[in-house]
Structures are given as structure tokens and as C-alpha cells.
Amino acid sequence: MKTYLDCFPCFLKQALTAARKGTDDPIKIREVLNAVSSILTRISLTASPPEIGREVYKVVNEITGISDPFKRDKEECIDTANSLYPDIKEIVNLSEDRLLAAIRVAISGNVMDFGADPEFDLRSDLHTILDKDFSIFHYENFKEQLEKSEDILYLGDNAGETVFDRVLIEELSGKNIIYVVRDKPVINDAVFEDAVDSGIDRVAEIISSGCDAPGTILELCSSEFIERFKSADMIISKGQGNYESLSEQDKPIFYLLKTKCRIIARDIGVPVGSIILKSAAFK
């Protein structure tokens, strides 16, 4: 997905949130906004939003001197999610269709997004999503692809959401699951340590994409990741950032996400707040 002009104010807003997480110094925060304003004047609209996001968050880290401004938020999200694990597992256990229930659970974890909405309310949002109808529901295609797949690449998104992903991965038993995390901290996206703290290491192999953007920009990924991406039988892609960076790809990708942003929602053709299980085969 390309970057829209509507993304510009959002980049500035995200930079402000991240800068304030990193420092209390108003001079530095202003410096961040000035640097990001300057980035905005020269970005190409053919780049995907995570490519710009990468630049924006890099500037925040450089100016504040903090490499992981959302560290505490990520830890809190993982702790909360781990404490919810028995409850979300029970939802799957009590359901008639375990796989579908686990997909719902995994998508509901996608609310923990400090880029799109730092004000999210995990517990109340969770129940809204669990009860909500899908706006795009390529479940039959998902099951068909799953049936014939051995190697599955699971592209993680946010820290904490990882625990919800674990519940879905546990329903994919018998498959070879590779769980992919960001290479370095960016917003509250999950890195290796976050996936381990969420128990993903017990159910999947964890690898880094090699990319430090809030998405999966293939040009910036490691050759190890690219090999796995090419050879995977099926790719499960979580969240907006992965969608934004991969939506032009022609692979057996299934996007699982909540549309939190108006522009992404419009790109997909659904309202904001929608629940999506979308096959890349249907453009």
C-alpha cells in the first residue's frame, strides 16, 4: 500500500507520542517534531507507510537517545496478555470451531497498537472484537490452504498480541510454524525477546525478519527471512503494518487484522474498526 497525504498528520502525531514516551524534555520533543516535519517535505508517496514510519521512529530514537521508548508499554501488554491466556484459551476450548475461535482471538490481540491508537482499552476492545462479525471472511480459503501447507510463516505484529498469536499457533499443531518478529524495537512491535516472553518459543521457531520497520519491507529483510518467505506454503500476516508493506505481494498470504486506521480501511474497502481475515488471492 502506498502512503497517502492523510498519513502525514498521523506520522507527526505518532512521532509526538513516541517522543513523549522517550523524554520529558520539551526542547527535544520539539526537535523531534521539526525533524519529522522536515522528513514529510521530502518523502515519496510511492513508499509504503511502514517505510516512512521506520524513518520517523529512527529520528525519535536518535533525538531522544532512547532506543526503545515503548519498552515498558510492551512489558505491560505482555504481562496483561499472559494473565488473560487462560481466559482466551477457554474461549477456544468452549467453541464449536476451535480454529475459527483461535483466529478471532488472534485478531482481537491486534488492538494493542501504540502506533494506530495509543488509547486502546484491551479488555473492553477484546470483547467487542470477539463478538463482532468479520467484514472480510476468507475462512474457507484459509482452511484449504492450511490443509495443504506444511511450512507456515507467521508474521507477528505487536508485543502482547504475541500471546494471542500463541493461542492460534496452538491450533495449527502438526505444522511447521516459523514466527517472525521485527529485528529491532520500533513502536510496540514484537522483537525476539517479546515473543519468548509470550511463550511463542514453546510452540514455534522464532526468527527475525531482519527489518526494523513497523512492517515487513522485503527490500530491507534478511536473506534468511526472504528464503523462508519464498519457500513458505502459507503466510499468516498479522496487523496493519504487515498488510501495508506486503499488500502488493502475490503469495498465499492471509491477513488477520483489525482496521484501526481510516486510510487502511479505505484501501481494503471496509469501515474503520472492521475485523478482517483476507486472502491475498482476492485483490
Next chain:
Amino acid sequence: MKTYLDCFPCFLKQALTAARKGTDDPIKIREVLNAVSSILTRISLTASPPEIGREVYKVVNEITGISDPFKRDKEECIDTANSLYPDIKEIVNLSEDRLLAAIRVAISGNVMDFGADPEFDLRSDLHTILDKDFSIFHYENFKEQLEKSEDILYLGDNAGETVFDRVLIEELSGKNIIYVVRDKPVINDAVFEDAVDSGIDRVAEIISSGCDAPGTILELCSSEFIERFKSADMIISKGQGNYESLSEQDKPIFYLLKTKCRIIARDIGVPVGSIILKSAAFK
């Protein structure tokens, strides 16, 4: 009220909305965003938001070549408001406290604000506001001041809201009312012609503030206005922009507004979406 860093993304968003009203040319729209991004790097935070807003909207007009991008929106708002006039008049006629009902009506018209929320829904917002409790309610002080006042300066805000102001002015009979409009079009703020189209000329003298900002910045107002401002016994100030630019003034001002912006709401100390009747005597 000073400008906060949180206002920066909002200026960019407002510039985008205004630029799109003025032109379909993506190159020009991008040029507007670049120019506004550049303004953001050099603005002083001691300026009030309407001072920055003035610069921002000036740039939009210069680059798009359109001096009144919200002209059609303003006309539509006035037409809708005029068509609602009998209904809102009836609300006052049926009420036990006509003045209070008219104040409520006048505040409800403040939803027509393309700067704060271009997605407003007049009819549904109207009824929400008419039924809502005031978050700040200096009504006794308002009545006391009114009682002893002869010359009242009424600072208008948005086109269309003007019709709702007329209903309040009609309840202030016996007083000498001067209705103040912006000097030139900025956002959907009312200028002379808009006030006339709303029937204000039948109930008050209409003057320009001399200022072309979306607020009343005294340093930019005409000497004629300043004289009236100084000599007025009471000032009724509508909307956020007038509040932002006058909140430090020590005059018998009463602010009537809906808080549509998080930052202004915080400055006043109330939640977003609040209904305010505030005396400047209480800081």
C-alpha cells in the same frame, strides 16, 4: 491560550482538508502540506493557535489560488440552519427559561466547525447538545452581567452557527448588540455576508473585527473594533477560536462553546464534547 505541540498534527490535518476543498490537484495539495510542515518548524509556542491557523490557511489559499475554499460549505450550513430556524425558535418558545434555552441553542450551533471536525452531523449533534448538562455553567453571573449591561459585543464564530446566534440575540432585546465577524474568509468562519444571510442584520449591528484569523487576535484587529471591545459592558464569545485567542484577557467575557478539541478541553479543564458557559472572571 498558547499553542501546544499536540496542535501540530492538527494544523497539518486542517491544511489537508482545506487544500482538498480548494483544489483536486495532488501536486498543489502536496505543496500545501510541505509549506505547512515548513511553517511548523518555525512557529513560536507562545502564539495562540488561531495565530498559527491564520498562517496555515493563508498558505492554503495562496497555493490553491482559492480565497474561500469553504464557500459552498458555508452556504449549505447557512441554508440548513435557516431551515431549522422555526424549530429552534420553537424550542425557546416552549421553554420555561427562554434565555437559557436560547443560550443552549446558540451553543448547539457551534458544532458547524470545519476546523475542529469536518465530519460533524448537524441534526444529530444538535439534539445531543440540547439535552446535555453544562460542564461549566456560570449562568447566574451571565444574567447578572446582562442585567447591568447596555452595549454587548457578540463575537460570532462559524457560518450557519450565526442563525443560532440570532435566536439568542432575539432574547437580548432592549440591549445594544454588536455582532462581530471575521474580516476575510478563513475556514468556515462567518464574514459579513454570512451574518446578513443568517438574518443577523435584522437584530444587531454587524461589524468586522478587522482580523482574518480563525479567532479574535487583538493585535490584528481594527482600531474601530478595539474601541468597541474596550467600551463594551459585556462580551459574548462564541466558539473555540475566540476562546483560544482571548482566554488571557481580563474583560467581562462569557465563553459559549462546545469543546471539540482535546487540547482546548484540557485547557478549560473539561472532557471533549462538553458544553460550556464560562465567565472570564473565573480562571
